Amino acid sequence: MSLAKRIIPCLDVKDGQTVKGTNFVNLRQAGDPVELGKKYSEENADELVFLDITASFEGRKTFTDVVRRVAAEVSIPFTVGGGLNELNDVERMLHAGADKVSINSAAIRRPELIDEIAQNFGSQVCIVAIDAKQEENGEWFCYLNGGRLRTEYKLLDWAKEAESRGAGEILFTSMNHDGVKKGFANKQLSELSSSLSIPIIASGGAGCMQDFCDTFKKGKSDAALAASVFHYGEISIPDLKKYLKEQGISVRI
Amino acid sequence: MNVAVIKYNAGNIYSVVHALGRLGIQPVVTDNADIIRAADYVIFPGQGEASKTMEYLHLHALDKLICSLTQPVLGICIGMQLLCAHSEEGDTDCLGIFDVPVKKFHAPAHEFKIPHMGWDTLTKLKGGLFQDVKEAAFVYFIHSYYVAQCANTVAENDYILPFSAAIQKDNFYATQFHPEKSGSVGEKILRNFLQLST
Numbered sequence: 419m420s421l422a423k424r425i426i427p428c429l430d431v432k433d434g435q436t437v438k439g440t441n442f443v444n445l446r447q448a449g450d451p452v453e454l455g456k457k458y459s460e461e462n463a464d465e466l467v468f469l470d471i472t473a474s475f476e477g478r479k480t481f482t483d484v485v486r487r488v489a490a491e492v493s494i495p496f497t498v499g500g501g502l503n504e505l506n507d508v509e510r511m512l513h514a515g516a517d518k519v520s521i522n523s524a525a526i527r528r529p530e531l532i533d534e535i536a537q538n539f540g541s542q543v544c545i546v547a548i549d550a551k552q553e554e555n556g557e558w559f560c561y562l563n564g565g566r567l568r569t570e571y572k573l574l575d576w577a578k579e580a581e582s583r584g585a586g587e588i589l590f591t592s593m594n595h596d597g598v599k600k601g602f603a604n605k606q607l608s609e610l611s612s613s614l615s616i617p618i619i620a621s622g623g624a625g626c627m628q629d630f631c632d633t634f635k636k637g638k639s640d641a642a643l644a645a646s647v648f649h650y651g652e653i654s655i656p657d658l659k660k661y662l663k664e665q666g667i668s669v670r671i
Numbered sequence: 672m673n674v675a676v677i678k679y680n681a682g683n684i685y686s687v688v689h690a691l692g693r694l695g696i697q698p699v700v701t702d703n704a705d706i707i708r709a710a711d712y713v714i715f716p717g718q719g720e721a722s723k724t725m726e727y728l729h730l731h732a733l734d735k736l737i738c739s740l741t742q743p744v745l746g747i748c749i750g751m752q753l754l755c756a757h758s759e760e761g762d763t764d765c766l767g768i769f770d771v772p773v774k775k776f777h778a779p780a781h782e783f784k785i786p787h788m789g790w791d792t793l794t795k796l797k798g799g800l801f802q803d804v805k806e807a808a809f810v811y812f813i814h815s816y817y818v819a820q821c822a823n824t825v826a827e828n829d830y831i832l833p834f835s836a837a838i839q840k841d842n843f844y845a846t847q848f849h850p851e852k853s854g855s856v857g858e859k860i861l862r863n864f865l866q867l868s869t
Contacts (some may be wrong), residue, residue, distance in 0.1 A: 420829065421791045421830060422790040422791065422809060489685070490689045490692060491693070493693060493851070493853070493857060494811070494854050512682070515685060540682065540718060542718065612781060615778065615784055615785065616784060617784050640784065640789070
């Protein structure tokens with residue numbers, strides 16, 4: 419099987435500018451998400467995720483303009499997320515040219531949103547992002563509002579419900595692993611991947627190139643998402659793909 | 672160069688408009704029969720469901736129009752499937768340019784996820800559409816239905832089973848993958864299409 423494992427840089431965008439640091443110092447506008455997206459695309463990133471972390475209404479409009487420019491200038495698929503609460507929000511992003519949308523808290527608050535997106539635009543556009551945390555008894559619970567509010571949803575139950583409602587992919591972020599840079603939550607990713615028939619995107623924990631290899635082999639992930647290791651130049655995507663290929667993993671080079 | 676993109680009830684039509692824009696070409700997005708007939712090249716793109724899109728084409732008389740076109744036509748994804756004889760999706764009779772059926776993938780093992788989604792390779796490349804495209808080049812796929820290998824196959828991919836990544840008959844070209852989302856390889860394929868002559 420030659421289907422490539424995907425490497426996905428995630429860009430946080432606030433008021434139309436990327437917020438995290440970047441290694442691309444030679445860019446005229448390092449903070450411009452479109453320039454950064456193009457750069458990652460040229461480095462053979464497989465997809466891009468743009469997360470709107472703006473709070474204000476004006477900022478939201480700016481983000482829509484960013485999405486329009488990305489659609490015009492970047493030739494690989496991209497996902498947008500952040501602040502998408504209703505079908506109208508999703509429609510606005512897709513009309514601006516996004517290939518997929520990622521929904522998180524809004525889907526837990528009102529799971530029918532997944533059905534609505536799938537029925538109106540197809541499952542392929544609907545990524546359900548799940549933030550979950552493992553508690554001391556070993557159980558994983560889903561969280562809302564960027565990890566601030568615990569719910570009674572167990573990870574596997576919610577992931578299965580999302581799939582049955584028409585999610586096209588699951589983007590799972592382990593709150594235990596996120597930011598620690600010691601690898602992805604491979605045990606749980608593997609369980610998700612074996613229990614569901616839709617692709618699983620691993621998120622949270624990337625620290626070195628071996629972490630990516632492990633999540634594809636041990637975690638059975640279909641794709642891996644990371645932010646800071648790419649933005650701060652700790653890992654370059656061409657180096658990462660070369661390494662993964664040497665480890666026997668199918669990647670697009 | 673006049674390029675017409677057929678406007679109908681499928682999603683993702685504007686991705687191909689953007690991709691052409693990056694090649695310096697501004698296509699017309701239209702369902703107007705005269706404009707489509709007069710175009711040098713016609714692109715029939717999109718993502719969607721077979722029965723609903725066929726119904727729309729029939730209602731707007733686009734089905735007969737597409738079949739009568741004589742300039743190079745490029746069907747993409749659902750556009751390719753609609754050019755075939757029949758689709759298992761919604762048990763739908765399609766346009767019949769290619770006398771082959773469109774079938775649904777069935778996963779024999781759990782490692783195969785459906786839809787077939789992401790970057791996968793092109794092999795056994797034939798013809799002008801793939802001029803200077805390397806064997807095993809990666810392009811972006813997203814589909815749950817496929818066309819088997821057939822006499823019209825000009826590129827293959829193997830996912831669960833070998834299937835047609837692209838087909839061609841006379842002036843009709845079609846790709847299961849999305850050249851408009853396939854980076855520089857996709858741009859090359861679109862450029863090649865726009866240099867074809869009938």
